[in-house]
Amino acid sequence: MKKIILLLLCIPLQTFAQDYVDLLKIGYGQTFNNDFEGTGESTFVKSFDVDLTVPVVLNENHAFITGAVYSRNNLQLFPNAASSSLHSTIVKLGLASTYNERWSSTLVFLPKIASDYVNSSGEDFYFGGVGLLKYQKTEHLKYRFGLYASTEAFGVFTTPIIGWYYLSPNSKFEMDVSLPIAADVNYTFGVTTLGFDYIGIGRSFRITENDADVYADVSSLEFASYLQFNALEKSVLLRAKFGYSSNNYEIYQNGEKIDVGVSAFSFGDDRTQLNPNLSGGLFLRFEAIYRFDISEDSPASPVLGGEE
Numbered sequence: 001m002k003k004i005i006l007l008l009l010c011i012p013l014q015t016f017a018q019d020y021v022d023l024l025k026i027g028y029g030q031t032f033n034n035d036f037e038g039t040g041e042s043t044f045v046k047s048f049d050v051d052l053t054v055p056v057v058l059n060e061n062h063a064f065i066t067g068a069v070y071s072r073n074n075l076q077l078f079p080n081a082a083s084s085s086l087h088s089t090i091v092k093l094g095l096a097s098t099y100n101e102r103w104s105s106t107l108v109f110l111p112k113i114a115s116d117y118v119n120s121s122g123e124d125f126y127f128g129g130v131g132l133l134k135y136q137k138t139e140h141l142k143y144r145f146g147l148y149a150s151t152e153a154f155g156v157f158t159t160p161i162i163g164w165y166y167l168s169p170n171s172k173f174e175m176d177v178s179l180p181i182a183a184d185v186n187y188t189f190g191v192t193t194l195g196f197d198y199i200g201i202g203r204s205f206r207i208t209e210n211d212a213d214v215y216a217d218v219s220s221l222e223f224a225s226y227l228q229f230n231a232l233e234k235s236v237l238l239r240a241k242f243g244y245s246s247n248n249y250e251i252y253q254n255g256e257k258i259d260v261g262v263s264a265f266s267f268g269d270d271r272t273q274l275n276p277n278l279s280g281g282l283f284l285r286f287e288a289i290y291r292f293d294i295s296e297d298s299p300a301s302p303v304l305g306g307e308e
Contacts, residue, residue: 021292025051029285034247036276041079045247048072065094065108077216077249078275086205086216088114106132119208126151141166153204153215155257193228214274217250237289246280
């Protein structure tokens with residue numbers, strides 16, 4: 001059984017999920033210390049990512065979703081080894097549709113290349129996608145149901161998605177939940193916001209440096225509190241996060257796969273791990289977000305269907 005759920009934090013679950021779209025998000029973070037279990041060695045995990053979403057209006061009920069996500073993680077994969085950089089580039093291609101006042105949907109195809117980008121080949125290319133169906137229960141509450149699936153170096157992974165989005169009548173308290181992948185609960189005090197979020201990350205990277213024939217199976221749960229500064233009428237957000245991440249970067253021989261992964265469960269997993277487990281650790285992260293309003297007061301809201 002895998003220790004973690006999941007997905008890539010960058011999949012567009014929040015595309016048209018609220019009264020806004022995050023067009024650009026840039027983040028940089030670092031853990032303070034991660035120990036290799038059973039050894040006296042440790043490493044730091046440094047992360048950097050850029051997430052771009054560009055919606056293209058087709059008509060008053062449909063918008064084409066395009067964009068890209070780039071991420072880089074830098075750490076030692078083995079005790080006393082040189083640091084390795086693991087890269088991932090995802091392309092977003094999808095459609096957001098509004099059917100009536102209650103129902104809408106988002107379908108996004110997510111091809112990606114994930115490896116150390118040293119000796120890249122077609123084996124670094126993977127396919128994925130997510131589909132969400134949304135139901136507007138009340139003016140302030142919306143439910144979402146969906147499915148994510150992806151090919152990875154370890155095999156096929158899939159997980160159901162159940163969640164909701166709630167914004168209080170005074171627009172100060174917000175809940176954005178997509179289980180088992182992500183959750184964000186926050187309260188706004190004028191130009192500042194205090195919040196708590198959770199992200200489940202799961203992905204794989206092919207490693208080719210020094211003619212290696214292995215891949216990294218990456219899994220992590222991140223729990224963080226954050227302080228956010230809201231600038232330019234909440235269109236530019238500057239966020240500082242502090243929390244705990246259960247990082248694990250398991251190394252396996254290429255070709256060793258599970259039968260199928262469903263949410264937190266792996267079926268047919270008889271792989272042999274080549275490196276020690278990493279312990280979790282505290283982390284600090286900074287994010288900058290450019291947010292575009294699609295509420296009813298915005299000219300774009302009839303086209304993009306308002307909040308998701």
